[in-house]
Each structure stands twice: as C-alpha cells, then as structure tokens.
Amino acid sequence: MSFDEGAAAVHDVAGARWRMAVEEHGDLREAATRELADVLFASFPRRDQRRKGELYLLGSLKTQGRKSIRNIAAHMGGSAAEQSMHHFISSSTWDWKPVREALAGHLSRLSPPQAWVVHPMPIPKAGDLSVGVDQVLDPVLGTFRGQRAFGVWYASESLNTPVSWRLFLPDSWLRDETRRRQAEIPDGAGEETLEECAVEAVLDVLGSWKVPPRPVVLNAHVGHVTTTMGRFTRAGIPVIARVGDTVRFVVHDPALPGHAGGRLTAQQIAVAARGLRRRVGLTERSGVGAGSPGTLAVALSVEAVGPAAGRRRAGTGEEGGELVLLAEWHGTRSVPDALWVTNMTSMSTGALLRMAGLGGRSCRELAASGAEMGLRDFKSRSFNGWHRHITLASAAHAVSALIDAASRPSDYAHRSA
Structure with missing residues (x-):
C-alpha cells in the first residue's frame, strides 16, 4: 500500500464509521472515543474499569489546559470523581500493555503504518517528586531538570500518533532502594x-x-552504531537512525575512491561527497524542507567503526557489516543538516529520505499537540501511574489525530489527483 492509499484508507474507514456513530451519539469526539474505548479496554475484567477508562479518555479530550487528574475529573463530577480517578x-491494577x-492493532487495521518511529520526549519538572526526574543535559533544551522518555509512534503521511512509551530511569532512581520502593519500580527494570x-x-x-512488521525510524542520535544497528539487523528489522557529526565510519563506496578504507567522521564523509549530491524533489520527499524546491542528498556505502572494522561481512549490520550513510542538506551550508545511517542498503536515496521524513512528522506532531493531549502532564512518584496516564493520553492523541485525518477529504483528493 502506498503512502497516499494509506492516507485514503484512514480517511474512508474512520470517516464512514464515525458518520454513522455521530448520528447515534451526536458528538464526534464522544462517538470516536466510545468506538476506541470498546477496543482499548476489552482486556479490563470489570465494567467499572472500562467506564473509568472511557471517561478519562473523554475528559482528556475535553479538558482545556493542563491534563492533571484534577482537571480531567472536573468533567466527571468534582472531588469524588477526582479521588476515584x-x-x-495511580493505584489500580490494570495493565497498560494490552491497552x-x-x-496499535486498531490503527494498523485501519491502515498499516509506513514505519514505526522512535522519538525522544524530554519532560521538564520543577521538583523531585515525579518518577525518573533528574538533572540532565538535552541536545535541544540544554541542561534541565525533568524526565526523559521515548515514544514509539505509528507513522504514515496522514497519521502520526504514539502507541507505546519507555521511561528512562537514571541510576539515582534504580540504586536508591527507598525511591525505588516508593515509586513501585518493577524488579526487572535495570540500568x-x-x-x-x-x-x-x-x-x-x-x-x-501482533503488529505489521515495518521499518523503524530511530529519530534519536545513535552513537554505538555497531551494537545498535547490529541488534536490528539480527532481528531482521530494517532501520534508519540519526547519527551525530563525530560518529566514525570506514568508507567503502567506490564513488569516493580517495577515501576508501579511511576512518572518517560522518560529517567529514558527507563534506567529501558534496559533489555527488542530487536534488530530491517533493514528489519523492515530504516532511523537512517541504516548503522548498527539494532537498540535496547523498547516500554512501560505509562500515561502522568497531573492533572488527575492515573485516566486512556484507548485510549483517554487525562489526564489519555493510551500512549506508545518508546525508541531507536543506540550505546552502557545506555541512549537512542531518545525517542518518541505515541497514536498508538497496533502498533509493529518495525512498530513504521519505522514510526519514516520518521522524520529522512525529517530532512536529509532538511539538504541536503533545501538550494539548497531556503527554507531559502527569506528576507523581508512581511508575505505574505514569505509564497508565501516558497510555490514555496517547489514546486521546489517537482519537484527535483520527478525527483530523477523517475531516480532510480535500487533502486526499488533492494527493491522489
């Protein structure tokens, strides 16, 4: 299924269902929430839990401003509802993983994703209460106090929404038995x-x-390329990951004969290959630079620098394995604006850029609606509470994204024209 066919599928299936549901319930958000709640909370053993899940989901969509439990409960009956929520x-026993x-399964049945995107989410916090909070250095925010998490996003050109999360737990939380016990961090959570x-x-x-196998876009900088790319390749999973300027590779591409076998940084390789760049037009690329005539890019065969660098084992992604370094430019600078490494060695440059562009879409979606859906709003020491809240916040994000996708028929008509 192509990108545009996937977009049309989300629109047609979700739109047709909800038009019928709106006739019954009278409100699009309530209709969409009720339909999704029936799917999400099927694993809950008790009816009251299913009802609370639906109310929390609907409250997240209707609450203005911060999505705290108090603000969400205000739509459900005040202080009694707040205590119940x-x-x-924070204290219930329902498992967020089946939800x-x-x-993810519901979205995939509407239309299989083009990729699964992993994107970081820094969460600034003022105090020490929230589970996992620490003084950290973020490449975008700089030094700040807060939590760090990684979201796994269902990603297509028409729909980008998170379906799973992993909270990073600093050593200060894992090694402190008192903190760990109070936060109810599972025994299996290690450094x-x-x-x-x-x-x-x-x-x-x-x-x-049980989700469709699709390529992974790792929209977070990879430093240990040999280890990380090797894990995906051994699992049979195509992946494209961001890399920093200073990560070193061995050049094997015959297009750079003067650099063959040399251990150079990713930026040095990209600068040396400037003369090989080609323009990738908008028909091949969407996302970053979509308002410009196109993106300049080059893809080169390389090997990650590791203990066995130079002993190439093509296609393994392990030490000595074949990879492709992708560099892209959106302006006139000599150094690239983004660098990627991938084990998808037979994919065209345009297709790789389009895949990488899904990471940019998830980034913009998080910036635009992450706060609106309350992804960063939970404040508690409870590890399980954080996961339950962000699971329901992700479901609310999915409802909002599906409604938006289903309300843009002219956009799909334009794309398929």
Missing part, C-alpha cells in the same frame, strides 16, 4: 543508557505485539 491511574497493543532505552522501546513492541 486518582486511584484508577497499548490494542491501540541502561539512553540509546539502549530508545532501542528497547521499539524492539519490545515489534518482538511481542
């Missing part, structure tokens, strides 16, 4: 790097959920 999120899998956290977020989804 607080227990439902997330049900959300990991941010890069490992991002990778585990999506491998857990693709390894245990």
